[in-house]
Structures are given as structure tokens and as C-alpha cells.
Amino acid sequence: MNLTYLPKDTSILEAVTHLTEHGALVIENVIDGDTVNVLRGEIAQYIENTPMGRDKFSGYKTQRTGGLVCRSAICRSLVTNDLILGITEKYLEQFTRKIILHLTQAITIHPGGEAQVLHRDREAWGDYLPLEIEPQLNTIWALTDFTRENGATRCVPGSHKWDRSQRANPEQITESEMSLGSVFIYNGSVLHSGGANHSSSPRIGLNLTYCLGWLRQEENQYLSCPPDIAKNFDPTLQALLGYTQGEYAQGYYSDPYSEDGGAIRKPEKALE
Numbered sequence: 001m002n003l004t005y006l007p008k009d010t011s012i013l014e015a016v017t018h019l020t021e022h023g024a025l026v027i028e029n030v031i032d033g034d035t036v037n038v039l040r041g042e043i044a045q046y047i048e049n050t051p052m053g054r055d056k057f058s059g060y061k062t063q064r065t066g067g068l069v070c071r072s073a074i075c076r077s078l079v080t081n082d083l084i085l086g087i088t089e090k091y092l093e094q095f096t097r098k099i100i101l102h103l104t105q106a107i108t109i110h111p112g113g114e115a116q117v118l119h120r121d122r123e124a125w126g127d128y129l130p131l132e133i134e135p136q137l138n139t140i141w142a143l144t145d146f147t148r149e150n151g152a153t154r155c156v157p158g159s160h161k162w163d164r165s166q167r168a169n170p171e172q173i174t175e176s177e178m179s180l181g182s183v184f185i186y187n188g189s190v191l192h193s194g195g196a197n198h199s200s201s202p203r204i205g206l207n208l209t210y211c212l213g214w215l216r217q218e219e220n221q222y223l224s225c226p227p228d229i230a231k232n233f234d235p236t237l238q239a240l241l242g243y244t245q246g247e248y249a250q251g252y253y254s255d256p257y258s259e260d261g262g263a264i265r266k267p268e269k270a271l272e
């Protein structure tokens with residue numbers, strides 16, 4: 001099965017229709033090369049200081065650099081990109097009123113890095129979630145060209161609908177080849193993995209993922225982006241980090257330093 005490629009002026013509905021059917025797609029050239037360069041400059045030092053993975057899954061020749069909402073203005077703008085956010089909200093709306101940011105991570109696969117095992121990102125919550133519930137929508141922004149040779153994300157379109165015991169044949173696996181500035185979008189149930197890097201330069205992808213507002217985030221956004229920093233961001237981003245009330249009783253707090261007897265405060269209050 002081939003991967004769907006859409007132009008950046010695609011409609012939200014068209015993208016959602018393809019995602020529902022195939023579980024993954026690429027939107028081409030959403031940001032330009034200059035924007036990618038600025039972003040790479042913003043996070044270069046952090047990547048340089050990031051150790052390689054400590055096991056086969058995280059990749060012995062792969063660096064995973066997180067906390068990027070705090071570290072990069074361009075990353076913040078990508079998290080709230082109108083098209084991506086519109087697609088994500090529409091795609092997940094049958095399962096939640098609010099979505100939140102699940103993970104920010106630059107994934108740098110160095111030459112010699114091996115392919116990851118095919119997996120479904122929803123496995124982060126174990127196997128407790130009913131299969132009818134799609135918990136997340138994910139993006140990997142190409143900060144270098146993504147090629148078969150340099151480790152473009154591998155994917156098995158349509159596998160989100162498979163019986164969980166079904167294994168992928170090699171001919172069902174496709175690579176998300178795309179030019180720098182494009183974005184690979186995939187749900188939490190489709191089989192995918194980082195590819196092997198057989199080239200002589202690193203492959204860098206920016207993994208920004210979103211989940212249902214009532215689930216626990218993979219990257220703890222309150223610790224990665226505490227209130228004294230988050231208070232400077234725009235309200236859409238603050239809400240994505242989790243600094244708004246979720247459902248009726250989700251996310252309130254009491255101020256440990258206040259003498260008010262533990263009055264319940266909405267999370268927005270922490271940003272005042």
C-alpha cells in the first residue's frame with residue numbers, strides 16, 4: 001500500500017478522510033527551508049548535548065531531544081500550526097472535547113543507526129485502551145530530507161485496522177520519503193518505526209504528538225514547561241500543554257503556599 005501525499009493547501013476534511021482510511025499520510029512542504037534552518041539552529045546545542053539511546057528501541061545511534069516547547073519558538077509555532085491542529089482536533093473529536101500535547105522530541109538517527117521494530121504508539125498506555133478508541137495523532141516534521149537510505153519513518157498504511165496478531169510483510173512496509181519541511185502524520189494505531197540510516201549524514205525528524213485531553217501525556221508537559229515559562233505563551237499553546245481545565249473535574253489544583261484552606265483553582269490560575 002502506498003502512502004498518500006497531499007499538498008499544503010489540502011483541506012482538513014480531506015486529510016481526515018485519508019487518515020481514517022489509511023492511518024497515515026504526508027503533507028508536503030508545509031514549511032520552507034529557511035524556517036527549518038532557524039529551527040535547527042534553535043535546537044542544535046540541545047541535540048549536541050543529547051546522549052544516544054540506551055536500548056535497541058530508542059536506538060544506540062539515535063538521539064532523542066525533548067522539552068522543545070521551551071527551547072524553540074519555531075517548535076511552538078509548529079505545535080499550534082493551524083492546518084495540523086485543525087486536522088488533529090477534527091480527527092480526535094469523537095473521543096474528546098480537548099486535545100493536549102503528548103510529546104515534543106527531535107529524533108536524530110545517525111549513520112549506521114538500525115531500523116526500529118514496527119510498533120504502534122498507543123502502546124505507550126499499555127493495552128488498556130479499547131481498540132475502538134483512537135488515543136492520539138502524531139506528526140514527524142522532516143528537518144532533513146527523509147529518504148529510504150537515511151532512515152525515513154517506515155509505515156504500514158491501513159494497519160491501524162488490522163487484527164493485532166497480524167504481522168506486516170516486507171512489501172506492505174513503505175517509507176515516508178519526503179523533502180525537508182514536509183510532515184508525516186500518523187495515528188497511534190498504525191504500524192510504523194524509524195528506518196535504518198545507511199547514508200553518511202544524520203536524519204532529523206521533529207516528532208510532535210497530540211493525545212486525548214483525558215489521557216496522561218508521554219512527556220510531562222508541566223515539568224518540561226513549568227508555569228513560570230508557560231505563562232508567556234499564547235493561550236492555544238497553554239491549553240495544549242494542559243494549563244486549562246479538562247472535563248468538569250480534570251486538572252484543578254490547590255496552591256501549597258496559600259493559606260486559603262486548599263481552595264480549588266483552575267490550572268489557568270497557575271499562569272497568572
Ligand SMILES: O=C(O)CCC(=O)C(=O)O
Binds near residue numbers: 107152192195
Ligand atoms: O524516528 C522515526 O522516524 C520514528 C520514531 C518512532 O516511531 C518512535 O520512536 O516511536
